[in-house]
Amino acid sequence: MIRIEYQTQRLSLRFFMLMLVLFFFQAGFGLLLAAQHIDPSLLAGTLNFNIVRAEHTNLGILWILSGFIGAILYVGPLLSKRELAAPALIKFLFYAVIAVVIWNVVAQLYAQQGLALWYMGQPLLQEGLEYLEGGRIVDVVILIGFAILCYVVLRTFPKVRDWNEIHWGLGLGVMALTLVWIFGMFFVARLDLQEYFRWYVVHYWVEGVWEVIHISLVGFFLVLMFKADVKSVGFAVFWGIALVWLSGLLGNAHHYFWIGTPEFWQFWGSLFSALEPLPLIFCFWHIYLDAHQDGKPVANMPAFSFLLGSVVLEQVGAGILGFTMTFALTNVWSHGTWVTLSHAHLALFGTFGMLGLAAAYYTVPLMRGLAGFDQRPGRLAFWLVFTGMLGLGFAFAIGGTVQVFVYRTLGLDWFGGDVAPAMQFAKLLVPVFGLVFMVGVCLLVYDLLTLGMRAHASDEAAATVAPAGWRRPLSGWETGLWLLGMWIFGAIITLGLLSFNLPTVREGSKLFPYLMAGIGYPGLLLTTLLFVARFLRSLDARSQVAPDLSGARLGHALS
């Protein structure tokens, strides 16, 4: 096993632990939202839906950021071959994040009394803008926190001329993270202008910054886990980042279709955001190549499962489901409905959440100095949250399709009387899969919090598994076919959304969109589930060698 080479890497542990606690509460708020969707009178007047939702979205962002910070602090010294700069600032950052979380959770409650505490035209407590609900006080503290992160990362990194692509990705990523945040710090009187700038933060964070940090971190964890050549990963990271920014900069236009901005955005948004899946396909392909380059067993299966889940759900949630609703002709129907929830949950939790969990599973055993650990709870937890999230994506997509038809095509706008009853089946499915997800969350939070503190149960008996059938090695051709299958179902979903424009549908026939959604969504999500099962099984057949948690000879890999 590798020992922790730089002591400041250990500072990442506290951020991973914080991430797990926040993740638990965020998922809990999500379950409460699902219950309130079924019974809107639940806690009405005590903890209204909008409060619970603000807590859910904000904690989601905060735990993902905690995971990013943890992962960046862990890899920073490895990338720089020296200790992190200013460890005292990092300790301060940790307490600042906790203060921000507590302050914001409480501040959101004031939306129930309509109290924003306006001062000099700015809302100090909370500002009721989706994803940016935090008030100005918390905004400023977060900005300072980002500045600290920038300072630490940039001071730790070597001179710019010695940067490789991963340095570039992380360096630009943390700077852009800070810069873009500023656009959310003003009250804007015009609704169209306010939404224009709100998407600067939301879209450019996700599409421009988080994605870049994600690509860089996935690349580096592949280097760590598979001794992949940093040069070949660097190549992937370069093209990944270049494509993300070249497609994402103008791709933001897909948020400017209907907010009061001119029609020409429909052309630019449809064109460029249709290119947004390209870097994701690139990333997807690379995890296959790197995982299969030497055929050696994977030492830390929970970590790799979450890393694979992150890249696959990025492909499915962000890439494919994002693609289906990115054209003006499909977006005009999906916009403002549950259809978008399916994309948002799979993309945000899948891509970014699973990366943080992968990083935690990779680093926590190393930081606790474990020679080996019982991987079964981690693997089970992966399957529970993965299945739970795919199920949630399915429920949201089906509910969304019904909502589009009833609300937009038929024009029925009584949510209590017409729309919600029509969506009842999907609304009931949400807490079912939500519970599966929650069980997985509890298991993985418990497992990671107590890893190394429990008696070490013996690992699975090393029964020899023949690498045949479902466990035979995964070839590039087969991977390509799986990916093709996902995109075919994605095309069916896209045609289903397009079909809302057909005269027959507009005159009240729901057959075509329901049929396409009924084939497309289950097809896509089941293909995803089976592909990940197939991928992990093919790796299982290798794992007959005593696990060596390091998986990487860092000196070689980083040279």
Next chain:
Amino acid sequence: MSCAPGEPCEEGLKRRRALIVLGLMGVLFIALSAASFLDSRGQVVPAAVSYAGYDVVEGKRVFQAWNCMGCHTIVGNGAYFGPDLTKLYGKVGPAWIEAFLPSAGAWPTRGAVQLQLQNAAIAAEAGVDSIDAYLGKYPAAAERITRRGAHATQMPNLPLSREEIGHLIAFLKYTSSMNTEGWPPTPRVDGLAFAQAAPASASSLPAPVAAQPSEPASQAARGADLARDTGCTACHASSSQRLVGPGWGGLYGSEVALADGSKAPADDAYLTESIVAPDAKIVAGFAPHMMPAYDTLLDEGEIAAIVAYIRSLGGAHP
């Protein structure tokens, strides 16, 4: 793309090329953005809209302070739990929203909307002064009254102040006049003709808010019907529970503590005065100007019937 020693190093060049292309796209993006907010675009701005003396920007602050977007959507962005509010004002008109917002827990009745039209400023904003003309001009308001009137909503009663309601409606008037490039698409069919539309009297609907009187006296029964149709029960519960205004259960004959520190007995005269001139005596703990005056909408007999209904809901008889 690290450069190995001895190999030709081209990564700097590739990075520069990528950044140049990115820069060009940035220029294009900024140019498109600038064109989006030019005056010549003709998009409505908050300063161009006013509503009965209330302010659009203040309304936007109210909209954010209550996190309306946390349940509803506006220009399609938000939480998808409640309906989109962008075009609501244009569909249902000002009087319906005025009737709805103080007591969002129940759908407004015809009487409640009619009462709002007695206010000259609201009638001027609506462009009509009779309820029939209003319902003709705003069919969506008529549909809401017919199908949902007096039923419970899924929205909690929010303690909005009179000022906040006015500003909020100003904001909704602004969003309603925004050009959103044809979104949301206009339905081509009458959705009410489809099976998905809940029938008005279906048992699956939320129960009407009005409760049956405990004394089946004909006067009190008439009062109960009037109280529901006029929209009283959107704010006043038949129990002692506080909805928006004080509950009616056990009210009659009790001593009511007033905001000015004095007390008043809840007798016929007090209740009648509270209906025709609500701001004359404000109950302690409640805001003034929340309840409209019903003197023009109800005649003496109708008011007496409602008082009889309140009397039938119990309390200490003097």
